[in-house]
Amino acid sequence: MAKAQPHYLKTRQVTFPTKGKFKEHLQAILHKTTSLPNNEVEDQDDIFDLIDFLEDYHNESITIQEQFDLENCIFYVDKPQDYNGYCFWLMDKNNQNKRQFSITSFGNPRTPMQNLVSCFGYIIREMKARFRKEIAMQEGKDFKEYDLWNEEPKPKELVLEFIKIHNLKDKLHLVVSPNGLNNNAPYLMPDYEYLAKEYQDFYFNKKANDLLKLELRPRM
Known part of the structure; x- marks a missing residue:
């Protein structure tokens, strides 16, 4: 019998012990949203979870992220x-481009690239928390009421640049932990653990040299 595979949502750092429990959570968001007057997802945590699902688990993750x-x-x-039934849709706020997406059929193996983006996001989480507090203070806002978003470059674009700098393109399967280890979040393999500090410095220097466009967005 196959071992249950936990599903980890990186933004809220929540783990569901099985695919079934994760699917139940997504279905609960769907049912909750159908009861709302405008049928839009309003809870910010639900939005975070849907974004993480599309980035890390949906079978068409790469295509969706290229289009939206x-x-x-x-x-x-x-x-x-x-x-006859309801399903989830997403719509770009700027150009009104939209598409539906399924939450019932997913689970294609995550690529090393997807795992590395998740891994580096986890590595800089404390640094981003500090930046969030600093920016909130500069703007006279309560940091507890805002989340910090990478406007430009996007997380994947940053990781692609880092990969190019360190000549990692053909080594990703060696750099980051493979699927199926029951770990909550992907991690750097022993021979490449030094990259954690390298990526922290890379991200910090981007911020220090005004090469990151960061934005505070209100928590719903």
Whole structure:
């Protein structure tokens, strides 16, 4: 019998012990949203979870991220043509581009690139928390009421640049932990653990040289 695979959501640092429990959580968001007057996902934690799902677990993750800036999308439920039930949709706030996405069929193995983006996001989480407090103080805001978002470059773009600098393109499968280890978050393999400090410095220097566009967004 296959061992249960935990599903980890990096933004809220929440782990579901099995795929079934994770699917139940996504279904609960769907059912909750269908009861809202405008059928839009309103709870910020639910939005975080849907973005993490699309980035890390959806079978068309790469295609969706190429077509949509997920942090600039509205999530809602609607009935697609020739289908009786509700499903999730996302719509770009700027160009109104939209598509539906399934939460019932997913689980293709995550790529090393996806794992590395998640890994580095986890590595700089404390640094981003400090930046959030600093920016909130500069803008006269309560940091507890805001989240810090990478506007430009996006997390994946930063990791791609880092990979190029360190000539890692053909080594990603050696750099980051493989799937199936039941770890909550991907981690750097022993021979490449030094990259944690390298990426922290890389991200810090981007911020110090005004090469990061960061934005505080209100928590819903």
